């Protein structure tokens with residue numbers, strides 16, 4: 001099937017999933033629905049299954065029971081290669097590869113012109129940060145990102161996502177404290193990210209929940225609350 005041209009509606013219906021066959025399920029009969037273009041704040045304690053839902057949406061795994069659909073089409077009906085461009089996850093543990101800033105942003109896709117990279121950086125308000133780089137896009141980063149702060153790693157992750165321009169974004173928010181300048185840059189990157197996309201934010205902060213249209217709360221692999229934020 002071909003992917004929707006705009007932001008997809010997302011639905012998990014009766015999803016049960018265990019990491020190990022015959023193991024105790026990590027997700028149990030999960031039902032979640034998110035309309036196109038809306039933002040869902042996903043809450044729950046550590047180990048409740050938030051990241052596991054993200055992994056199913058990225059199709060790292062398939063559920064043992066139930067279905068995951070994008071605008072009504074089962075995830076397994078899409079080509080994996082196309083899906084990987086359509087759905088993206090931004091995490092706090094961004095992997096910095098040994099290579100230039102350009103390589104790290106494009107993931108070595110030489111078809112992306114510098115012009116476009118610079119546009120994205122300025123759209124995200126990162127020109128100032130970038131101006132401090134000794135060799136511009138040719139600045140070399142060593143594997144593991146030595147020399148980059150946690151916040152800069154996050155910003156790089158945002159820029160990466162904007163370059164691939166996915167329609168469904170899962171944001172695993174940083175729980176660590178960042179300096180106020182980086183924090184405000186990240187806030188504005190998040191605002192930009194939410195526009196014209198369907199978004200799921202694994203929320204660790206109250207401020208984020210305020211941005212969400214809908215809220216779902218997970219407890220031990222089950223959805224215990226789900227609805228419009230205003231109604232909860």
Ligand code: ATP
Pocket residue numbers: 019020026044045046047048049050051052053
């Ligand atoms: P956190 O807020 O800490 O990220 P979470 O809500 O995202 O937690 P998950 O990472 O989805 O929770 O984990 C849910 C459960 O699944 C946990 O009990 C965890 O130990 C288990 N789990 C996660 N990943 C794996 C894996 N690759 N193999 C086996 N079990 C796993």
